[in-house]
Amino acid sequence: xxxxxxxxxxxxxxxxxxxAEEAEALRIKYLSKKGEITALMNDFRSVPAxxxxxxxxxxxxxxxxxxxxxxxLKSQVACDSQKCACIDLTRSPYPIRLGTRHPLxxxxxxxxxxxxxxxxxxxxxxxxxxxxxxxxxMNFADDHPARDMxxxxxxxxxxxxxxxxxxxxxxxxxxxxxQPPIRVICPGRVYRxxxxxxxxxxxxxxxxxxxxxxxxxxxxxxxxxxxxxQEMFGPDTKIRLRPxxxxxxxxxxxxxxSCHLCGGKGCSFCKHTGWVEILGCGMVDPAVLEANGIDSSxxxxxxFGMGIERITNLKYQVKDxxxxxxxxxxxxxxxxxxx
Ligand code: PHE
Numbered sequence: 068x069x070x071x072x073x074x075x076x077x078x079x080x081x082x083x084x085x086x087a088e089e090a091e092a093l094r095i096k097y098l099s100k101k102g103e104i105t106a107l108m109n110d111f112r113s114v115p116a117x118x119x120x121x122x123x124x125x126x127x128x129x130x131x132x133x134x135x136x137x138x139x140l141k142s143q144v145a146c147d148s149q150k151c152a153c154i155d156l157t158r159s160p161y162p163i164r165l166g167t168r169h170p171l172x173x174x175x176x177x178x179x180x181x182x183x184x185x186x187x188x189x190x191x192x193x194x195x196x197x198x199x200x201x202x203x204x205m206n207f208a209d210d211h212p213a214r215d216m217x218x219x220x221x222x223x224x225x226x227x228x229x230x231x232x233x234x235x236x237x238x239x240x241x242x243x244x245x246q247p248p249i250r251v252i253c254p255g256r257v258y259r260x261x262x263x264x265x266x267x268x269x270x271x272x273x274x275x276x277x278x279x280x281x282x283x284x285x286x287x288x289x290x291x292x293x294x295x296x297q298e299m300f301g302p303d304t305k306i307r308l309r310p311x312x313x314x315x316x317x318x319x320x321x322x323x324x325s326c327h328l329c330g331g332k333g334c335s336f337c338k339h340t341g342w343v344e345i346l347g348c349g350m351v352d353p354a355v356l357e358a359n360g361i362d363s364s365x366x367x368x369x370x371f372g373m374g375i376e377r378i379t380n381l382k383y384q385v386k387d388x389x390x391x392x393x394x395x396x397x398x399x400x401x402x403x404x405x406x
Contacts, residue, residue, distance in 0.1 A: 068107075068114055072125045075103060076120045079133045084140040093140070097133050104130055124240070128236065171272055171391055173255050174379045178274050181298045182252040185291060187276065190251040192237035194258070198227050200236040204243075204358045205315040220258050220269075230258035234275035235315060237321060238351075238370060241277065242359035247366045248280040254375070266386040272375035275390045277351070279368030285318070285350055288369035291321055294350065299378065316349025316370055335385075343381060346373035 079097070097104050107126055114122045146153060168176075179189060180263040192200070202214055213219070213232065220230040237253035253275040261267040278287070289308065296304045304323040313319045323344050324338035335341040348371035353363035376388055383402075385391070390398050 068110070068118070068122055069125065070320045071107065072122070072129055075107070076129050076132065079129070079136050082136055087141065089143050090137060090140045090144055094137050098130070098137070104133055136248065143190065159235075164187075165403075167399050167403045169303055169391075170379050170383060170385070171375050172371065173402060174382060175272065175274065175375050177299065178295075178373075178378065179252055179254060180374070181295055182276060185294065187250050187252040187278075190237055190241050190253045191255060192231075192234075192240040192253065194231055195222070196229060196231040196236050198229060200239045201229060201233070202230050204239040204355070205235050206352050207314045208356045211314065218259055220260055226252075231255075232258050232259050234372060235370070237275055237278045238315070238355075239359050242279070242356070242361055247361065247368070249368070250278045250280075252276050252396065263388065263389065268376075268388050268392070270392075271388070273372055274375060276371045277368065278370075279351065279356070279366050280359040281366060283367045283369055287371070288348060288350070288371070291315055291369075292346070296322075296324045296345070300324055300381070301331070305331065308348075311347060311349075313347055313349055315352050316347075317352045319347065319349035322346050322348060322371075324381075345377060345381065346371050348372070 075097075084094055094102075095117075096102060099105065104119060104126070107129070111126060112118075148272075183189075187214040201219075202211065219232050222228040222230075234253050234255050234257060237251075237255065241249060241251050241253070255273065255275075256270055256388065257273050258270045261269055263269060276291075278291075289306075293306050296306050304327060307323050308320040310322065311319045311321040321344055323342035325331035326332055326334060326341055326343050328336045329341070331341040333341045337343050348369065350356060351368040351370050351383075356366060356368065376391060379385060379391075380388075
């Protein structure tokens with residue numbers, strides 16, 4: 068049996084074919100139902116038990132070698148017969164199809180760019196965070212509902228390790244390593260345990276801003292946000308601040324801009340109010356400064372945070388949040404000129 072296998076192996080190694088038909092004939096000769104290798108496999112039953120292991124292994128090697136060799140012959144003759152037409156070396160590579168930047172990247176860069184011109188530098192932090200940076204250092208009470216399983220993704224078996232649910236964690240990362248003046252802009256991805264729909268997703272993107280120095284006031288915050296809104300949405304854009312609540316800012320506010328689709332007259336987009344909400348902001352709570360090693364009797368600061376998807380929706384009227392992560396090139400190609 069072994070001799071027979073070796074003889075066939077030598078035969079297989081030496082095989083040649085000049086055409087597709089010849090290669091197919093070889094397949095039939097060796098590997099079809101009545102082929103020589105198939106016959107060997109049938110004879111395998113009569114091999115004595117102590118030789119079965121070795122013979123079985125060799126038959127398998129032979130079969131793989133035959134398959135590889137015959138397939139190689141087939142593709143060689145296919146290529147020969149077309150005189151290698153499968154590679155057209157004369158073809159021009161132009162036009163090269165360029166990719167496009169993702170709309171969220173375009174808008175993120177625009178936001179970062181506007182704030183860089185106002186003196187903010189870029190800061191980033193980890194997406195897998197600990198409870199301290201996301202919640203405790205940001206003045207969230209132990210029983211604050213945002214810590215709940217419904218909002219936060221926990222790493223199994225490590226309840227202290229979570230996926231950050233907002234970029235405010237980067238505020239803590241910056242404060243613990245730097246003393247004021249601090250002026251940073253922190254873009255990044257955040258995660259929340261939400262059912263995926265047109266209006267919500269389990270991950271999205273935010274940009275956080277933080278400014279701490281002596282004598283920073285709410286007026287400074289308002290002015291910087293007005294400049295941002297007018298750079299982003301046009302010089303006629305108006306802003307308004309509504310009182311709100313965040314554990315890490317006091318006082319806190321939410322900011323609306325005049326609806327740039329109807330110019331503030333009221334339309335279905337702004338639900339006929341003339342205003343659309345774009346961000347949360349406020350003066351950094353002294354407790355947050357203290358928790359992060361900054362003397363709140365000397366320094367004050369402001370912070371703001373906005374969703375990049377939200378800003379992108381306002382700029383480009385993307386109706387379904389899921390489109391941002393589906394990678395459908397028909398959607399992405401629409402942003403070619405915005406690059
Ligand atoms: N972290 C807040 C959120 O995710 C936004 C925010 C940031 C609000 C900074 C105020 C100041 O909703």
